[in-house]
Amino acid sequence: MLPEEFYQVDVKKLSENPFYLMDDEWMLITAGSPDHFNMMTASWGTLGILWNKPVALCFIRPQRYTRKFADESSWFTLCFFPETFRDALNLCGSKSGRHIDKVKETGLTPVVTDNGNIIFREARLALECRKIYHDDFKASQFDVPSFVKRIYPTGDFHRFYIGEIVTCFQKK
């Protein structure tokens, strides 16, 4: 059951700046089942319209534990938090769920949506996304080859996931 302080809002009614949201607030990407999930911090992301749907894109490198969950799930969620949770975001962005229990270490409270996905009670905004498309960046497709050298010196190209934003939760 979702905590009653969350309410669903039409994504078009959001008054958020996506540039600030991603680059400054950061987010948790979470994927998996209520029994077995993982979350990681991300600051690269995109919100917009594609195929006439509201979509969110996130980008996950191959070495992330979260990647396996994102690949095996049909959904992912993106959660945004008040500034007081910066430590939790730093932890989820520097330690791997392979080695620690991030829920235990951060004290964040997972809650299950009606679609069986995990968001966190402490989030101020959560986007529940159904995966539509994914692919890996490829060196051959870069129009600015210097990006490959600079961002992918070891060839660990991000996989991007395009998800339809099915539900948008905000706090009262």
Ligand SMILES: Cc1cc2nc3c(=O)[nH]c(=O)nc-3n(C[C@H](O)[C@H](O)[C@H](O)COP(=O)(O)O)c2cc1C
């Ligand atoms: C601010 C910040 C932003 C990050 N953004 C991304 C990102 O967009 N994509 C990515 O693959 N890793 C990103 N990371 C790194 C992962 O969060 C980090 O490697 C994490 O420990 C992976 O956890 P996991 O192994 O449990 O999945 C970011 C880290 C921080 C601190």
